[in-house]
Amino acid sequence: MTKNPEFTGVxxxxxxxxxxxxxxxxxxxxxxxxxAEDFRLMAEAGVTVIRVGESVWHKWQPTPxxxxxxxxxxxxxxxxxxxxxxxxxxxxxxxxxxVFQNHPEVIAEPATxxxxxxxxxxxxxxxxxxxxxxxxxxxxxxxxxxRNHPAVIGWQVDNEPxxxxxxxxxxxxxxxxxxxxxxxxxxxxNAAWGLTYWSHALNEWDDxxxxxxxxxxxxxxxxxxxxxxxxxxxxxWQRKLVRTLIADHQYITTCVALNRPxxxxxTIGEALDVTSVNVYYASQDGLSHPRRPLEPGxxxxxxxxxxxxxxxxxxxxxxxxxxxxxxxxxxxxxxGSAIQQGPATAAFPHWPGQFKQAAIAMVSRGAQLVEYWxxxxxxxxxxxxWGGILPHxxxxxxxxxxFQETAPMLEAIAKLGPLQPAQEIAMVISTASKWLFEFQGxxxxxxxxxxxxxxxxxxxxxxxxxxxxxxxxxxxxDNQLEAEELSPAEFAAVHPVMILHSLYVVSDETLEFAxxxxxxxxxxxxxxxxxxxxxxxxxxxxxxxxxLGEAGGVAYNEYSMLxxxxxxxxxxxxxxxxxxxxxxxxEVEGRGSDxxxxxxxLRLDHPFFGQFGALTTKAFGEGRVSFLATYPxxxxxxxxxxxLADSLPVIDAPFSESESVVxxxxxxxxxxxxxxxxxxxxxxxSVRVLNAATDVESGTALAAGQSFELGAWGVRVVVEERA
Numbered sequence: 030m031t032k033n034p035e036f037t038g039v040x041x042x043x044x045x046x047x048x049x050x051x052x053x054x055x056x057x058x059x060x061x062x063x064x065a066e067d068f069r070l071m072a073e074a075g076v077t078v079i080r081v082g083e084s085v086w087h088k089w090q091p092t093p094x095x096x097x098x099x100x101x102x103x104x105x106x107x108x109x110x111x112x113x114x115x116x117x118x119x120x121x122x123x124x125x126x127x128v129f130q131n132h133p134e135v136i137a138e139p140a141t142x143x144x145x146x147x148x149x150x151x152x153x154x155x156x157x158x159x160x161x162x163x164x165x166x167x168x169x170x171x172x173x174x175x176r177n178h179p180a181v182i183g184w185q186v187d188n189e190p191x192x193x194x195x196x197x198x199x200x201x202x203x204x205x206x207x208x209x210x211x212x213x214x215x216x217x218x219n220a221a222w223g224l225t226y227w228s229h230a231l232n233e234w235d236d237x238x239x240x241x242x243x244x245x246x247x248x249x250x251x252x253x254x255x256x257x258x259x260x261x262x263x264x265x266w267q268r269k270l271v272r273t274l275i276a277d278h279q280y281i282t283t284c285v286a287l288n289r290p291x292x293x294x295x296t297i298g299e300a301l302d303v304t305s306v307n308v309y310y311a312s313q314d315g316l317s318h319p320r321r322p323l324e325p326g327x328x329x330x331x332x333x334x335x336x337x338x339x340x341x342x343x344x345x346x347x348x349x350x351x352x353x354x355x356x357x358x359x360x361x362x363x364x365g366s367a368i369q370q371g372p373a374t375a376a377f378p379h380w381p382g383q384f385k386q387a388a389i390a391m392v393s394r395g396a397q398l399v400e401y402w403x404x405x406x407x408x409x410x411x412x413x414x415w416g417g418i419l420p421h422x423x424x425x426x427x428x429x430x431x432f433q434e435t436a437p438m439l440e441a442i443a444k445l446g447p448l449q450p451a452q453e454i455a456m457v458i459s460t461a462s463k464w465l466f467e468f469q470g471x472x473x474x475x476x477x478x479x480x481x482x483x484x485x486x487x488x489x490x491x492x493x494x495x496x497x498x499x500x501x502x503x504x505x506x507d508n509q510l511e512a513e514e515l516s517p518a519e520f521a522a523v524h525p526v527m528i529l530h531s532l533y534v535v536s537d538e539t540l541e542f543a544x545x546x547x548x549x550x551x552x553x554x555x556x557x558x559x560x561x562x563x564x565x566x567x568x569x570x571x572x573x574x575x576x577l578g579e580a581g582g583v584a585y586n587e588y589s590m591l592x593x594x595x596x597x598x599x600x601x602x603x604x605x606x607x608x609x610x611x612x613x614x615x616e617v618e619g620r621g622s623d624x625x626x627x628x629x630x631l632r633l634d635h636p637f638f639g640q641f642g643a644l645t646t647k648a649f650g651e652g653r654v655s656f657l658a659t660y661p662x663x664x665x666x667x668x669x670x671x672x673l674a675d676s677l678p679v680i681d682a683p684f685s686e687s688e689s690v691v692x693x694x695x696x697x698x699x700x701x702x703x704x705x706x707x708x709x710x711x712x713x714x715s716v717r718v719l720n721a722a723t724d725v726e727s728g729t730a731l732a733a734g735q736s737f738e739l740g741a742w743g744v745r746v747v748v749e750e751r752a
Contacts, residue, residue: 047443075436083118087125186267191292257293295506318709332375347394366416382742384431451501455524498670521551548650552676581654582627606665687714
């Protein structure tokens, strides 16, 4: 894993010690004394980790001058007695009211001059010196009190940062200073952002308008980048403070809620020793594969903060978690039962089997800790219907039994040692492009504006090219690709296929790396909008696609939204799915010295759009460049997986005729293949292993060619026998 220089340990104190399993535990929220009973139930259920303390600043410091540090001692002692590791959270995201009353200057402003009312959380400007001074006093006291406790394995600094885009005066002034350092003069900024438009040009730095009413894409992008850096700086400040106080083997993390507006998935890891994430997903029919559209009158089983459905989305979240530090990760929050917050109704508990499926899916993609939010369902507060492992009655029920039944499989998987998830396909993504898609994206929302989830929705479509076909994905940001230590040729050897997912805002360096990758033998697949704008969000004036067009033998100057899905057909007339959302009007003639070798593989079945290439391909050097001009539906995604298969290694994974069966793959340190076989449906499926294998949980031997039945919402893990 990538580590900060000060961190000399690993996730767990003595190297890989298995897969930790547990829940956030808030003893302080109980109405009666429960410590002994809770830990008895935890021991019986196989709990090996809990997270504590991150939400109760007032409990730690009820007034500016009084501290209560001993209340956690019985919890840590009970954890140590039961062999349970503890992650302690610093409570800086949930401040007591005396902070608001005494220090109004630290209150967050989501719009200029509009302070967040008290009554929620994450309601402060964490860049403010006063807030940091208040935080430091408490952090030091908590860490010094418990740093030597034998149960403590790690520290979580803050929680789910980046909830707001902060408009506080200090944040805005820091933004202006950053622009001054980058551009030097207002004349240079005027030229770079095209501020002549609508008379927005500045005469001096203090002329920069507040962001509330901004419409300039370059400003928008710079402002979002600044917000993410403010968040990273705060986490890094806390990390450095805590690191000076704790033992080397204890790690520092935060609980990342992916895609918060004030953070960047692909840079937040720079401030952490190890990645920890929320992995929330739609349950019940929301975990089906293939994904299916809602029937008339059917409720979406996804909570409002979970944008997409399907088992592919669960997988994609995990691969996003890996991408943060390009390393294994911890899941510090995930669905325990029905999850519902306040007026956001989404009470959809797991179908039988789904609890276990989801946990194993996380581990198959690199999770070394699975922890639920939370141990017991609260009787009060806005999250009083966010189901934990125990229900409101605190009596073990169906969720507790599902938790308990999952532990033995995790223990069995852990005995295989650390696993490397399959990652044949590299998929390059761009936070900057995501932010611009929220503003000027290729999908239209219900209000006629850009769909704010356009990047995530189209990413899932592209992700399913690999997922539906059994290939593993390595997600990485364009910034991470630019920092890649491997040469393009070495990268192609590790990842025979690379997909550029709508890198609308992208540097020449990233596009040049992709070009050299194909030249050296990789198969490059380029999706719509890639290369259209420069890193400052100013649109390129080249004939599109910039830099890569000649390599792929294509060009376009025009494009169109698609009002509906249109069938994608081969040159022989076979329908292989549909394209949706967008079409770059690709033309294959007159582009480059060898343009005639570009082959049109697919077109859309439409009297006008059919004249353009929906999928083109061309040999380039030792490799190949393919352009996908539209976004694929699920059927087309699966077909595209077959199209790319010639460039990928043969997979000897267990096989099923059922389309609901998906196999995730990983490799042990000694080179054995591990197959995680999931049936994401109600229908029993038959699965056949191609090579001799052993069932990881039961130890049962499976002969080459032997079949087994996988029931509704079932999962089975098998490891190949050595030849």
